[in-house]
Amino acid sequence: MHTTRRMMMLGGVALAAPWARAQASSPFRFALTPVFLDNDAAVIAALKSALASGMGQDIELVQRRTYQEISGALLDGSVDVAWTCGYPYLQHRSELSLLGVPIWKGRPLYQSYLIVAPDDPAAGLTDLSGGTHAFSDPDSNSGYLVTASDLARLGETPDRFFSRVIFTYGHRNVVRAVAGGLTRSGSVDGYVWDALSAAEPELTARTRVIARSEWLGFPPFVARTDRIADPSVRACGSALLGLSDTVEGRTALQLLYLDGVAPPNDTLFDGIAARMAVLVGG
Amino acid sequence: MTRLPRFRDLPVTLRVPLVTAAMMILLGIVASQGVLAALGRVQVARLSEIARLHVEGLSVALGPSVLRQDVWEVYDILDRARSTYDGQRLLLSVVADERGRVLAATDPRRAPVGEDVARFEEGAVSPDTLRMTGEPALRVIAPLLYQGREVGRIVTELDVTDLLAERRSIALWLLVGNAVATALLTFGGWLAVARILRPVGTLVQAMDDSKGTPRPVAEADIPRGDPGLSRLIDTYNRMTSAVEQRAEAERRLAERERFVSLGRLSSSLAHEVNNPLGGLLNAADTIRTYADRPDVVRQSAELMQRGLSHLREVTRAILHQNRLDRAGQRLGPEDFEDLRLLFEPEALSRKQTLDWQIEAASAVLATQPAAQVRQIVLNLLLNAGAAAGQGGKVSLKVVNGDDRLSLSIADDGPGLGSSNLARLMASGPLPSGGGVGLRLVHDLVAGLDGRIHHQRTGNETIIRVELPTGGRGHA
Secondary structure: OHHHHHHHHHHHHHHHHHHHHHOOOOOEEEEEOHHHHOOOHHHHHHHHHHHHHHHOOOEEEEEOOOHHHHHHHHHOOOOOEEEOOHHHHHHOOOOEEEEEEEEEOOEOEEOEEEEEOOOOOOOOHHHHOOOEEEEOOOOOHHHHHHHHHHHHHOOOOHHHHOOEEEEOOOHHHHHHHHHHOOOOEEEEEHHHHHHHHHHOHHHHOOOEEEEEOOOEEOOOEEEEHHHOOOHHHHHHHHHHHOHHHOHHHHHHHHHOOOOEEEOOOHHHHHHHHHHHHHHHHO | OOOOOOHHHOOHHHHHHHHHHHHHHHHHHHHHHHHHHHHHHHHHHHHHHHHHHHHHHHHHHHHHHHHHOOHHHHHHHHHHHHHHOOOOOEEEEEEEEOOOEEEEEOOOOOOOOOOEOHHHHOOOEOHHHOOOOOOOEEEEEEEEEEOOEEEEEEEEEEEOHHHHHHHHHHHHHHHHHHHHHHHHHHHHHHHHHHHHOHHHHHHHHHHHOHHHOOOOOOHHHOOOOOHHHHHHHHHHHHHHHHHHHHHHHHHHHHHHHHHHHHHHHHHHHHHHHHHHHHHHHHHHHHHHHOOOOHHHHHHHHHHHHHHHHHHHHHHHHHHHHHHHHHHOOEOOHHHHHHHHHHHHHHHHHOOOEEEEEEOOOHHHHOOOEHHHHHHHHHHHHHHHHHHHOOOOEEEEEEEEOOOEEEEEEEEOOOOOOHHHHHHHHOOOOOOOOOOOHHHHHHHHHHHOOOEEEEEEEOOEEEEEEEEEOOOOOOO
């Protein structure tokens, strides 16, 4: 297996080589969203280095402010592969395909957390009515869809239910908004909150998780379906799946608090799809 | 409760250092005020600069977000600015939109989103007009300008407790430093002035010594290095000897005055002696002629005895008048009898009426020295007798009050002239001309701590001498 993969990779590199030379002026572009990673230079450098080494070519990591911008860039071809959220992936399901799904705590799944200040008496979403709320991105599953669909089930919309809704375009920013008292509550990626509680415990200590969603598909790596067979895209997919096999890859995964990358599996996102249906239905 | 001595009553060696200290303190206050004012200006300038840079920097960064009313962006910028800025100084920054609603603040719990910003604008000033008010926190307000228009405003609360503490600490150090410097300089000034003024102190001491009788300054104490001071002391020494000579002269004059007063009586006293002599000679002739008639001899002998007794009284009174001052005797009723004996012939020779009332008790009279009081009364009687003239009226009345002996000498003469009155009543220099009798009365009365009252009622002149009897100072 190991040998086969190595052969494949070598083959991929050999096949990609002329293309890579031809494309030398425009390197492989891999999009990240700060909604998710924020701007930790060490993490980004490690990921870039691991991917470049895995793919055998230089890559450019592209950061955008919103999922919408990432989706747009992906669809118009200005980036080749993106690490985005399950919700925008499903929104553009017909044009996008999965390359892999990160494994966190042994499973390619994560949760959405509802957080408040530690001294806030709220015990659940319904207690937060009339307060201010921070979402991360209108296209984020954990940072918007989960709470919005929960409200839809209650016959509410975020704008009606909360006195004011703000979008911070970053899960870490949601934590900062709640911790700093800018908003009463926030919807945040459980994986980011847990990662922050290890990296910046003094920040998460000023928040308290009052509700956790069901386990949902982890934000996946996606590419345009019509380009999925491109050698560089395939090489990227292989590099992602093989991250846990290399020292550099493991370093990057460790910095990301991830275990590895699982092969594509659309059924992981059925839960998100169900919530999308609730929102549309509501 | 004793009153503090007045400044001008203090010795010059204390006054000069005190004045130096006062001027040092004044200088210290002015200098400290200057330092504090300069410090205040520096602090305000620093604070204004911090506030201005903070507000200007934020204004540039916040403009678009405020225009879009992007709460998160505004908060994010404020929060990051706070963490990278002088976080200790900036307590709170509040950004409001153009309607005055809070968009975000560094501490959203204090300034929640959507609240009216007016609450935070209270007492806020523009960065250029910022002043230290003594409050621990100062507020600065500035408009947020973007693309040439005002899109909102920013209110910043600055923590100035450290600046106030710095100011307090500097004020304290200035106070302590100035106090120590002033104390040292005052002490030094006192030492220097005391040293410089030591000859003056010696001079003052010499003047104060022995109850107002000036004593010359010893040659060793004269600072020959200081021509002004040594001249002053030389002059003083010359004055002391002059004063001494004058006192000596006065003493001799007073001594003579006794004889002068007796001299003034000599004519009448001569008569007083001469008159009985005729009778005595007659009696002697009678005895010689009628030696065989025992009754006539006895009668004449008695006559002679009376006459001789009178003569003895008169001579005794005269002798007494001369000797008494050395005997240190106390005053008694017999002294007034002596005086009457001495003065009555003078009054009779002028056919004057003499009213003689001695009502004072012997115990009261005994509180006074005989010599001085006799001299006082005799001089005043002689004066009154001379003033009353032929057929006039002279009276002496001696009574005792509660705590004083009152001697009143009255006459119906024309009254005392102004120069004589000055001799009697005042201590000033003697007017030229005239005798020293009245001035002697004045000096003697002063020496006995008594007082002289002059009264002119109708055509009567009354001189009343009151001598205290309570004290034992002159016993």
